[in-house]
Amino acid sequence: MKNLVYIFILLFQFSFGQSTDESSQKVFEIANEMYKKGDYENAIQKYEFIEKSLKQESADLYFNLGNSYYKLNKVAPSIYYYEKALLLEPTNKAIKTNLAFAQKRTIDNIKVIDELGFTKFIKSITSIFSINTWTWLSVIFSVLTLLSFALFLYKEESNIKRFSFVSIFVALFLVIVSFLSANFLTNFKTRDKPAIIFEDTVEVKAEPKEDSDNAFTLHEGTKVYVKETLDNYKRIHLTDKTEGWVLSSAIKEVRD
Structure with missing residues (x-):
């Protein structure tokens, strides 16, 4: 039943x-x-x-x-x-x-400071596919590794043995690459929290409180990155490494 x-x-x-x-x-x-x-x-x-x-x-x-x-x-x-x-x-x-x-319709012109070469290279490679795709690729290559290993064990022909032996290492290498790529993107997704300014004008505070000094001003459509949340405020940073605090209601995070 x-x-x-x-x-x-x-x-x-x-x-x-x-x-x-x-x-x-x-x-x-x-x-x-x-x-x-x-x-x-x-x-x-x-x-x-x-x-x-x-x-x-x-x-x-x-x-x-x-x-x-x-x-x-x-x-x-x-x-x-x-x-x-x-x-x-x-x-x-x-x-x-x-x-x-x-x-191009936004007001703020934020300078972009390039990341270190190696980090930029890793991001460009791993961003070719999504996390789900990399995960599925790691599963597929794992199956190919097992199949190649089975061929190597149970087939007697020398050509097949040589082919399966090479295939084991190639497929295993691709499993590692796929797994590490998925893991890198998952960690990056956890750390990287992009958000968009939704109010016409936002005064970014030096501290997370209403009477704090204004550090700088941002406008509608500007992309920021959320670092932490404290009460009604979020600490943000820009691509030029500038940081400050804004009201949570002033921005909308891209990732749910």
Whole structure:
């Protein structure tokens, strides 16, 4: 009887997942038609319904949300959603291009201090794929390692033995690379917390309190990085290594 209950639950979850996907696809298509007709506000409502009510996300969904807000000249949300899309598809040229256009509408011109060469190289290599993709690759290469090992043990032909012997080390090397890449991106995701300024003007404080001196001013659409949270304030830093405190309500973190 227990087994039947488990089967029913699994079937229900599977059918529910399918129906949700179908619903989100239909709403997505309706929203796309609204966008094509220039009805950007209603298109946004449909896209956000998919995100918030149906709990679906994709680079295409966030990209279209960014485009819709861009058409309405809303800088902060357009950049916010382009950044979310880029997290899912880091190498997508269309997202990068539109994000660059949106960033040109911001007021602040923050200098970017380049990272050390090795760190920059590691980031560029690991960002080719997402964490999930690297994880799956490590699983696939692990299976290939086991298959190669089995061939080496049970096949007598010298050519196959040589091939399987080399394959073991190649596949094992790729397992290590995939695993380390996934681990690096996971750690980077934990440390790196990008956020977008959503208020027109924000006075960044030297300390996390209202009567603290203003350190500098930021404007809508500027990208910052959250270092820590204390009460109603968040400590942020910029790409030029400048730091300060802002009210939590003034920014919106890109990663949920």
